[in-house]
Amino acid sequence: MMEFLLQVKVGALVGLLFLTLLFGLIPARMKWFHDTSGTEIHKAVLSFVSCFAGGVFLSACLLDIIPDYLSDIQKELQIRGLDNGFPLAEFIMACGFFMVLILEKVVMSFREAHREEERSPLLAPVGHGHADGHHSLNDLEGSSHHVHVDRHAHSSFRSFMLFLSLSLHSVFEGLAIGLQTTDTKVLEICIAILVHKSIIVFSLSVKLVQSEVKPMWVVLYVTVFAMMSPLGIGIGIIVIEAELEAGAFIQAVLEGLAAGTFIYITFLEILPHELNSPERPLLKVLFLLCGFSVMAALSFMG
Template sequence: MDFLLQVKIGALFGLLVLTLIFGSIPARLRWFRDTSGTETHRVVLSFISCFAGGVFLAACLLDIIPDYLSDISTELQGDFPLAEFIMAMGFFTVLIVERLVLSCSGRRDEERAPLLPAGHAHGHENSYRSMDQLESSGHSGHHVHVDRQAHSSFRSFMLFLSLSLHSIFEGLAIGLQDTDSKVLEICIAILVHKSIIVFSLSLKLVQSAVPPLWVAAYILVFSMMSPLGITVGIAVMEAQLASGALVQAVLEGLAAGTFIYITFLEILPHELNSSDQPLLKVLFILLGFSIMAGLSFLG
């Protein structure tokens, strides 16, 4: 076994272990799962959630979309904006599937309210504390968009799916390198990046009331995606096969469209709907975005 292959295998196990560790923090600690704590606890948890929202916004605008556009531009040429069209197809796929899921499950009323309602929605002023009151007022004739439904399980699954697909391509980038220094450089950048991403993903899964066993399964599968990409890259390098760049680029585009939907119609509206501490929430969203932007600049 040559040294380059050893470095790639080391990167594979390093990514797997560290992603599992950071992903298990919100899932294992009761502090992140507790929704009946003190007011201070709820405020701090909300700010952490806003930070995660900023992380996902940066991942969408500074990582996933640029990577996709860079890859697709080398594969497709023409006057029609096909790269943007593929992203739109990813967006509409999630939108249509989610509407169908809600219609078939009889939960259309839960998502009827606008994601960013005009004025101050009285149901959001303290959604954790007055959950039962909100539900009872929702049945009296005026619908209230209850916080518990803001993070739907379906949207959380789509978030997990799009991030997992992107993680495979990140791992593929490591597996296809032909120098050990480049492998280490990319691996370190992905380790820092994925540690923050998987923590934020785990937090969103917990907030979506996903059962603990499913959260553990999501995090385990997500942790295996980059190692899987590395394995595929190593196999391609060893067998001297074509990488299938066009197929990869199309899949990246669909994942990017999915991530646009989740980021702008699920994560950010949920954090910004509440009238509690709006400026501080924006500050924490900006903080999460800035950290990821700094990592992108350095890496």
């Protein structure tokens, strides 16, 4: 029985690896996603795909990553008698948020020292640099221009942090499979994670491509990301065999830091970039809702 369970887990590991790679490499390798000089329809469709991906990440943040973390950390805090009124679980998430914020500002300040010319559009008042004045319709258009400049100034760093937080979460998802003791439960969780990860990795790949990450790096990011859940399954199998307990609290804290990172990337990078642009705002919101709804439906179905 134990031998069969191990075979099911190894099968889940291989299946997760190859399917995640397949879905992740579609946007990475298809020229359509990289083409920035396409027609207006092409640009609009690409924008809607990006909004759908934004909805997927918003749902992953609010309905998956944060609830999973809060459930795990509360359990560990109660076991260790640290549940004393101070919101430690939320504080750990805030630490993750500020960690990325501080890191980004440090990276930005180093870049500004080398490329002083990038600073002026970021700090200039709305409408600055538009001598003819017809671009200063309202603050929204000005802000979208600023977000655009900001995104290209440090998109590579934010893309890396998005990849890192999702990868860490994937390890914990794999761990959930590796720690199971019945083959039916392994298959149930594996199918749920397969569907979930296929949509997430496709959305991640779209975001990496749109952040102008080099194709070779996109392939590398997707490959490493695809290996994270199998890695988690492997760690889970080892933990079951060795019967380790001390790692649960460290795992919960790392989940919290990853959740804080994901909050930062979702609300300060992905959503502002999609929604601050003045073109087709209602359709963008509709596709954002579609992405959110698909992930919410998957969560509801368990």
